[in-house]
Amino acid sequence: MNMSILNEINFVNNILKEEFDIKKNNKICIAVSGGLDSMVLLHLFLKISNILSLSIEIAHCNFSLRQLESHQDEQFIKDVCYKQDILCHIKKFNILEYSHKHKLSIQMSARKLRYKWFDKLIKANDYDYVALGHHLNDSIETFFINLIRGTGIKGLLGIPKKNRKIIRPLYSFKKEEILNYAKKNKIIFRYDSSNTNIKYLRNEIRFIISSFSPSIYYSFYKGFKKSINFLYQENSLIENKIYEIKKEITLVQTQDPFIWKIKCNKLQQLSSIYLFKLFFQYGFSNIKNIKKLFYAQSGKQLISNQYRLIKNREELILIENQIFNLFKHKTYIITNLNVKNMLLPISIQFIIYAKKINIEKMITRQKILFIDFEKVQLPLKLRTWRKGDIFYPLNMTGKKKLSKYYKDNKLSLLEKEKTWILINGNDNIILVGNRLDNRFKITSTTKTILGIISS
Known part of the structure; x- marks a missing residue:
């Protein structure tokens, strides 16, 4: 049997290969735009779902770029799902706002939003895979787009057959084979008018390839498949x-x-x-x-x-x-010393001792830092360092810039941002990590002691 012809048998043989590794009872979401490729992919999966006991659902992205056409695409998908009794997930995106905010092209924005949503769907619905309708022609077009822009071997591989839980089961089949299958099985699909607009580089490349003579066209696809296989092997070595x-x-x-x-x-x-x-x-x-x-x-x-x-x-x-950025410029307010139900970035506990205690004995039992309670003013604050922060390190003479203290103790930039500082109500630093400020130390006049346990 000719394995290059798209039919149910060749499709099943293809998805059972190690590169896709689809197994019986898998739960698969088909990304369906309503166009030729995705509708053929859906038809094939529905045809073979009973054979492999697959659970099938559909995901449709509506970017609202073609106004009425986009709305009609969405309604078309809803109708298909209703007739086939398939659960359908539909997501509308404000792609123009996203593109402007992140300074990305419409195409790149659509790609990022689409795959981000697919990741969420996979986690929320426990899918084994999300299947996309990309095929050999798409990979060839991507090859030339990357070649024009400049790329390495990975870029020349085109669109990957599988990327974690994203699979492309039509990867080995040509566009004309997909179209022939659609005609033979009378599959209804929607036309995307933007696919003929040659202002897009992908469409221009598609138009150039389609103008090849039949003999060159055949040799081109045959040679491309061989080249991609070689590139995959070389990329694997790298x-x-x-x-x-x-x-x-x-x-x-x-x-x-x-x-x-x-x-x-x-x-x-x-x-x-x-x-x-x-x-x-x-x-x-x-x-x-x-x-x-x-x-x-x-x-x-x-x-x-x-x-x-x-x-x-x-x-x-x-x-x-x-x-x-989780650590940078965050401030947590501590309104009272009972912090049991407060959402704080570190574990911290305060214990008041009404009379003098044997501090040396307490330190040997657990890691407690002791300060003069009467110098404490609420509310306290927990935050990371700021430029210009100064404190008076215990057992040192005078004040020190926190930036200098961090540098002397060889803290990395990341460690600086992860070190939490306890601030008094008068904005004086009480504690930097596990280093006390000299102004809060216990003296002979201390009447009440505050113990601090943090980690």
Whole structure:
């Protein structure tokens, strides 16, 4: 049997391959726009769902870019779902507002919003996969778009067949095979008028390829499939090498929250291509700037849309911006010393001792910091450091800038932002991490003691 012809048998054989790994009783959401590709994909899954005992649902994105057409697409999907008795998830997006806010093109905005929503659907509905209708032609067009813009091997691979829980089961089939299947099975679908507008680069590439003579057209697709297979193999070799390099350069890596600490001296030995491979996915593509960071002073950083790369002594720290910003410029008000039901960033407890206690004995039993209670003024505040903060470190003479104190104690920029400061009602610093301010120490005149337990 010719495996390049799209039919139910070839489709089943394709999705059962290791690269897709669809199994019986999987729960699959089909992303359906209403166009040819997604309607054929839906038809195929419905045809074979009984064979594999698949649970099928539909997701439709309405970007409202074509006004009446967009509304009609949505209604068309609703009608299909009603007739087939399929659960349908529909999401409307204000894409123009998102595009303007994030300074992205309409196409890039649509892509980001769509995949972000798919991730939410996967988590909320426990889908095994979300299936998209991309096919061989889409991958070829992406190949040329990336080639024109400049790319490496990964960009030349076109659209991936599978990316975690996003799959593209029509990846190996040509557009004409999909159209032939739709005609043979009398599948009704919607036409997207924007697909013929050659102001879009993808449409212009599509028009050029469609103008090839039949003999060139056939050879082109056959050769492209071979080339993609070779590129996949070569990319696999590179990815394996990158994996080995990551193991060698990594000091610490955590996923929740995402923090990656990297040895600077190991990075300095790597060529530019490996540095690009390591950091491009995090939004850092300027290799010269990355190399300058190797020799920069602690605290210097590079910032991308989602991540920041921070120099800290002999290491680099990669962290998500949203995690970093959780600590920055946050203030929590403590109105009373009973903090049991307060939502605070750290665990903290206050204990009042009405008379003198054996402090040395208490310290050996648990980690308690003791201050003069009569100097405490409510409300207290918990926050991270600010430029110009000054305190009087216990057992030291005079005052010290907090920035200098952090530098002397070799705290990284991330550690500075994670260190919580307890502030008195008169704005004097009481506690920096576990270091007390001298102004609140216990003296011979202290009558009441406040114990502080924090972690």
